[in-house]
Amino acid sequence: MSLFRTYAGLSRDIYYLCLARTINSTGDFIFSLITLVLTLQMGMSVVSAGIFVSMAALISGPGVLLGGYLSDLIGKKTIIVSGQVLSALMIISCAFWSGTMTIGYLLIAVMFFISITRPAYNALIIQLCPEEKERKSAFSLMYLGANLGIALGPLIAGFFIKDYVHIVFLSIGTVFLISTFIILKKVHVGSSEQATQTATGDSHHHTQQQQGSESLPSPLFPMLLKNPLVVFFIAVSFLNYFIYMQYSFSLPLQMNQTFGENGAAYYGSVMTINAISVILMTTLVLSVTRSFTALNSIAAGALFYGIGFGALYLLGDWPHFAIVTASTMLWTIGEILVQTNINLYIASRVPDTHQGRFNGLLLFVGCLGYTLSPYLTGLFIRSVNMESVWIIILGISLFYALCMVLLWYIEKNATTKRGLESSEFSKSI
Helix, strand or coil: CCHHHHHCCCCHHHHHHHHHHHHHHCCCCHHHHHHHHHHHHCCCCHHHHHHHHHHHHHHHHHHHHHHHHHHHHHCHHHHHHHHHHHHHHHHHHHCCCCCCCHHHHHHHHHHHHHHHHHHHHHHHHHHHCCCHHHHHHHHHHHHHHHHHHHHHHHHHHCCCCCCCHHHHHHHHHHHHHHHHHHHHHHCCCHHHHHHHHCCCCCHHHHHHHHHHCCCCCCCHHHHHHHCHHHHHHHHHCHHHHHHHHHHCCHHHHHHHHHHHHHHHHHHHHHHHHHHHHHHHHHHHHHHHCCCCCHHHHHHHHHHHHHHHHHHHHHHHCCCCHHHHHHHHHHHHHHHHHHHCCHHHHHHCCCCHHHHHHHHHHHHHHHHHHHHHHHHHHHHHHHHCCHHHHHHHHHHHHHHHHHHHHHHHHHHHHHHHHHHHHHHHHHHHC
């Protein structure tokens, strides 16, 4: 299926939102920027710079929770615009604090405000796309654009960051402002509210949406109790982020162990293969799995995670980069399947009045996964050996896939039971 046919038929608001996200993502490498600036410009040790990176990661957790709540309270577009403007102003101000520790603290604050916008982006896509297939295409387009921007941004900044870091700060801040201007002027949320309220779903969800537009957000805890399967899905999604984090922690360690002093160069090649694969294969993967439910797609993605990362176990006996290349392409397919579908399950089961907070919870679980994965994996490596870790990751991936299949089976049986009860009730009348 062609790129045009895959993404045709989406609303103009979605195209502008994805364009803004693509532009914004070219400057969306704050973690790397913190490390590079503090070590190259400030002469800080790797350990000390790591503390700042950890602080930025930890502050993202409260950020996504607050962003989810505020999205439901004052509006998704408002949160995106506010968060990006504040981020842009702080990044631009870094250009005037070059060579001081203030930059480290400002970039941590930037990470906080960026994290606030994340659940708002996801919730806004859901609000703008009333149909599940439309949402799947929209999330895929957003994911594709974000990866394209992430691939280009660091590449361009790499030429300037050592001697002209102030230019990098000014450029990233300008990029954020351009992205914000597009959202402010071209993305119209009000026109989609009625469409969202009339989308397919049960009447309880409709009632919640209509009430939410007239009052403060209703409490989250009662909604969690009414949706235990969604709670289970969010909790189990910890495994997704735990597995996915291996590409930035265990994989470079494996490259160093297998290829020695050339390990860093080989790891750079892995990241290039991953970026190219995402850009080239996202549309194809979406086309092949268009008929899959969100849970089916995530389960398939977990299998590709397991096979892809598990294949790295073979490096113990066959230390060839061809194995790494095949592995990267396989786990990238898993990345595409999971990351473009993980928001869809929540989208069809949670009313619009709670989308921000549920997406915030999902992202918070993601922050926990990203934070704990390096530590726990490090314990695995110390207890066994480097190659054996990939067998453990294979097992975790299979368990994650099994959880998604189990969830799909429970929901399918519940739907069938409701259908039979409805049919029997009609006959009795």
